[in-house]
Amino acid sequence: MVPTDLRYTREHEWVRVEDGVATVGITAHAADQLGDIVFVELPAVGTAVSAGKTFGVVESVKAVSDLFAPVSGSVLETNGELGGSPELANSDPFGAGWMIRISVADAGELDALLDAAAYEKLVAEG
Amino acid sequence: MTDVPVVGSRETPLAQRHAALGARMIDFAGWLMPVQYAGIVEEHRAVRERAGLFDLSHMGELYVEGPEAGAALARALVSDPQALAVGRAQYSMVCAADGGVLDDLIVYRLGAERYLVVANASNTAVVSDALAERLAGMRVVLDDRSLDTALVSVQGPASVAILSGLTDVDLTALRYYGAQEGTVAGIPALVARTGYTGEDGFEVFVAWESAGAIWDAMLGAGTPHGAVPVGLGARDTLRLEAGMPLYGNELDRTTDPFQAGLGRVVRLDKEGDFVGRAALEKAAAEPPKRTLVGLVVRGRGIARHGYPVLSGETVTGTVTSGTASPTLGVPIAMAYVAPRDAEPGTMLDVVVREQRVAAEVVALPFYRRRR
Numbered sequence: 001m002v003p004t005d006l007r008y009t010r011e012h013e014w015v016r017v018e019d020g021v022a023t024v025g026i027t028a029h030a031a032d033q034l035g036d037i038v039f040v041e042l043p044a045v046g047t048a049v050s051a052g053k054t055f056g057v058v059e060s061v062k063a064v065s066d067l068f069a070p071v072s073g074s075v076l077e078t079n080g081e082l083g084g085s086p087e088l089a090n091s092d093p094f095g096a097g098w099m100i101r102i103s104v105a106d107a108g109e110l111d112a113l114l115d116a117a118a119y120e121k122l123v124a125e126g
Numbered sequence: 127m128t129d130v131p132v133v134g135s136r137e138t139p140l141a142q143r144h145a146a147l148g149a150r151m152i153d154f155a156g157w158l159m160p161v162q163y164a165g166i167v168e169e170h171r172a173v174r175e176r177a178g179l180f181d182l183s184h185m186g187e188l189y190v191e192g193p194e195a196g197a198a199l200a201r202a203l204v205s206d207p208q209a210l211a212v213g214r215a216q217y218s219m220v221c222a223a224d225g226g227v228l229d230d231l232i233v234y235r236l237g238a239e240r241y242l243v244v245a246n247a248s249n250t251a252v253v254s255d256a257l258a259e260r261l262a263g264m265r266v267v268l269d270d271r272s273l274d275t276a277l278v279s280v281q282g283p284a285s286v287a288i289l290s291g292l293t294d295v296d297l298t299a300l301r302y303y304g305a306q307e308g309t310v311a312g313i314p315a316l317v318a319r320t321g322y323t324g325e326d327g328f329e330v331f332v333a334w335e336s337a338g339a340i341w342d343a344m345l346g347a348g349t350p351h352g353a354v355p356v357g358l359g360a361r362d363t364l365r366l367e368a369g370m371p372l373y374g375n376e377l378d379r380t381t382d383p384f385q386a387g388l389g390r391v392v393r394l395d396k397e398g399d400f401v402g403r404a405a406l407e408k409a410a411a412e413p414p415k416r417t418l419v420g421l422v423v424r425g426r427g428i429a430r431h432g433y434p435v436l437s438g439e440t441v442t443g444t445v446t447s448g449t450a451s452p453t454l455g456v457p458i459a460m461a462y463v464a465p466r467d468a469e470p471g472t473m474l475d476v477v478v479r480e481q482r483v484a485a486e487v488v489a490l491p492f493y494r495r496r497r
Contacts, residue, residue: 035162035165035166035359036165036166036167036168038428038450039426039427039428039450039457041426041427041479057479059428059450060166061166061167061359061363061449061450061452062161062166062359062362062449064428064430083426
């Protein structure tokens with residue numbers, strides 16, 4: 001089960017939008033597939049990110065994986081906790097493991113994202 | 127992030143057990159192999175602190191037997207297997223005529239005229255072909271038993287405690303790089319005190335059809351000691367901390383043993399010719415073009431295979447392997463660099479996604495167990 005109040009990308013990021021601010025992280029499925037996460041590289045505050053484009057990198061012991069922005073906008077905040085504790089992305093991917101907050105430029109982009117049911121189907125189909 | 131479907135890979139005799147243990151499977155050198163069970167870091171720590179069990183049935187087992195077995199292997203390999211006492215093993219390599227490494231191996235002397243050569247799964251065919259060619263005309267028989275020999279390894283400080291109750295082999299008398307035929311769980315087996323983790327441990331060679339019973343017995347005996355099954359992911363981080371080369375990363379056909387810091391394996395003092403001798407004598411006499419070093423990343427980032435290494439503004443080399451070290455808690459790597467940059471303490475930069483990240487040259491290995 002994935003949280004039903006979030007939207008999802010096909011690249012396994014989640015996004016929660018509140019008052020025009022999108023909080024972004026990776027899903028539990030993504031974290032599980034990556035395995036032990038040991039490094040998260042995030043953009044500087046103020047960086048412009050584009051929907052569908054990479055905004056950072058997450059590394060597990062064995063692999064390097066790009067992070068894709070679900071929506072376009074300017075980075076308002078990054079999760080500094082991940083610098084010292086990248087494993088939060090494994091242990092609490094939908095909570096303390098969040099990665100960036102974006103000031104949403106075009107709320108219409110959210111319509112292109114998956115809802116929880118569609119994302120669960122994507123994961124189930126592998 | 128989804129795993130590539132595995133089609134057409136060979137299965138080891140333990141495939142069903144890996145599935146039951148919840149392993150994530152990948153294709154490795156044409157074999158369907160467990161990359162992890164509970165998680166790479168957890169498995170890695172289990173081996174350092176307690177013990178881990180590995181399915182290595184994908185590896186190649188080539189038996190060489192006959193009155194000229196030792197002489198034939200001395201001609202085919204860079205080491206001198208004739209110098210081995212019966213029941214002893216040596217790390218070795220098979221090189222091309224130009225000195226490039228075709229594979230790294232362990233050679234076990236099982237009898238006066240009988241040897242076992244263990245090759246990497248990815249190179250078993252190459253080694254088998256090279257041996258067949260190099261042994262031709264000598265009084266020796268090459269028998270590739272790779273597909274009916276399974277290999278289960280237990281590694282870690284609890285290895286002796288785990289295996290001693292299962293085997294009639296006297297483990298206290300079996301030294302590092304020793305091998306002894308006997309039984310494990312009542313099944314005929316070759317027990318070798320070898321491994322690829324930097325820990326004490328054993329490799330148990332058994333007939334393909336006995337692998338399940340051996341695995342069950344070793345896991346059953348290991349569980350009370352905290353042993354867990356370990357996949358290829360932790361096998362890689364364990365060997366990297368121990369400074370051991372991986373073929374395809376630190377070793378390949380364009381690399382000679384001296385560049386890899388493994389010149390001691392090449393016995394130029396042995397009698398007779400061997401494949402690669404002339405090239406290797408030259409390589410031994412000349413300063414190497416590049417040298418394998420250890421790196422500890424001091425900046426933020428993880429050095430990975432293929433990343434460039436800079437000395438000032440000059441490209442000095444390339445990372446061959448890199449990860450976040452579970453034991454040391456810092457990113458570590460091995461890299462080939464220009465010899466002038468190989469001194470421990472030298473500060474270099476690794477290019478991580480177009481950013482320079484500081485890294486310090488350190489002596490290998492990164493990790494050495496307390497004895």
